[in-house]
Amino acid sequence: MYIWEDAGWPNQTWQDVIIATPLAAVRHDQGRLIGRMEALGLKLREEAVLQTLTQDVVKTSAIEGEQLDATQVRSSLARRLGIDIGALPPTDRNVEGIVEVMLDATRNYQEPLTAERLFAWHAALFATGRSGMTRIRVGEWRVDSTGPMQVVSGLFGRERVHFAAPPAKQVAAEMDAFLTWFNSPPTTDPVIKAAQAHLWFVTIHPFEDGNGRIARAIADLALARSENSPQRFYSMSAQIRAERTAYYDQLERTQKGATDVTAWILWFLECLGRAIHGADGVLAAVIAKARFWERAGALALSERQIKVLNRLLDGFEGKMTSSKWAVIAKCSQDTANRDIAALLDLGLLRKGDGGGRSTHYEIIA
The missing domain is CATH 1.10.10.10 (Winged helix-like DNA-binding domain superfamily/Winged helix DNA-binding domain)
Structure with a gap:
């Protein structure tokens, strides 16, 4: 039985006593990081945001096996954010698409998440109407015309099914429930809501492709709401990329269980904590770059x-x-x-x- 087949779905439950301490630690680390970044001058803060978003875009695509040119990503982001980094090289359409999605999610985090907004994100990711060589439905919920939506690995004839999503006929109703919940005032900590949203969306798997990238964009939007800030100083996607085996294992265990998602939320919080600590490297690199050009600029x-x-x-x-x-x-x-x-x-x-x-x-x- 998959989690969406449980009688309690979509109401996720968890054990507060288990997640209270890691949640408090993450919230403390979030505040501490934002404070450190705000203490930087505008120029350094812009550079930190640019580096973080570049990492976020490159890594969320890498999780799905798509390798983007980091220079093109940085160029696209700088142009859209109005940050001067000198001559800007041209960028591919697939780079522009994921950049558009991530910026809309984080810069417009206060805007409601709607079906039309998700359709626009999906269309940006698949501007050619194809995923690789395969034509897919773009900007629409899936229809399962070629069979049930499954997450599969292994060679042909010896496939292993990791997860089967709800039938297509249920997707519209499932997404209505998800969007109503997501846009309602939080009844729990917003970081917990980010963990729930990621799991809930990727479990519905409403599109033919791109569900993972959109799920991570939704989580980034929810995390921006938790901080009440559009500025991203850490990359959850980069951390998930670094821990992708554990990520997929935890996701599979959770989706094959009941609606008590304590283990998933605990993993999400611990991964988020490591992502926040990883921002120390971004901060150190930004400061080192500034000091270098202080010395070399003349x-x-x-x-x-x-x-x-x-x-x-x-x-x-x-x-x-x-x-x-x-x-x-x-x-x-x-x-x-x-x-x-x-x-x-x-x-x-x-x-x-x-x-x-x-x-x-x-x-x-």
Whole structure:
């Protein structure tokens, strides 16, 4: 029996005595983080928000197996938020779509969540009307024309069904109940409501695809309401991505149980706590970047050098070699070598360990 087949559904219950302490800890950490971020100047706060949202967008897509270009995501976010990060590269439509969804969820967190709003989110995610090579119904509830909605893994013929969603004929009524509850004043802590909303939506699974990304956007909206702030300083999606095996395991256990969701809420709170603590890394990177440019800003650097240095400061994945430098800066190998040599002389770069074909360069922050 799945949770939606339980006689008590959709009324979720939990044991307050078990979640009281982790809930108090998360609420304390939320307040502490917001206080630290508010103490930063506007410029640094904008940079922290930009880094967090970039991480959120990239990781929520990665959970579903879609790899987005972080530079394009950052560019799209900066343009929409009015943050100056220099020349903005063009962005793909799939990047624009998830950025639109995440920004609408967090910037307009006080607006009601409606079916039309969810349809717009879904249409933004699947602007071509396809999921990969498959045509899907976009901006509409699913109809199950090809069979029941199931979450399946494994090879063809040996599939394992992790979850079966309610039949399509029930979706409209299920979503009406969900949206009425979501838009009503909370009768419990708003963070608990975020955990409930994530589970409830992904259990209904109302769309043919994109349910996970939209469920996480709904949770982000609910968390923004819990803080009464559109500014995101931590990424729940990045933390779920890091813990995706535990996430799917806990989700499956909960969806195959009764309506006591204590274990799910406890996992959600603990994951959220780790996400908030992970914001320390964002804060440290933002401050390090600001200090770097305080030191380097007065130096005569080319636009190419500034562009690549910012890529390194923003968390470049992998090792920066001269050939990668040439690609990013869109210059010749000889020009890249001269750019790097000048930065080595200025004490802004150093050679990493290794030599020969393994020669790479690290920023001195």
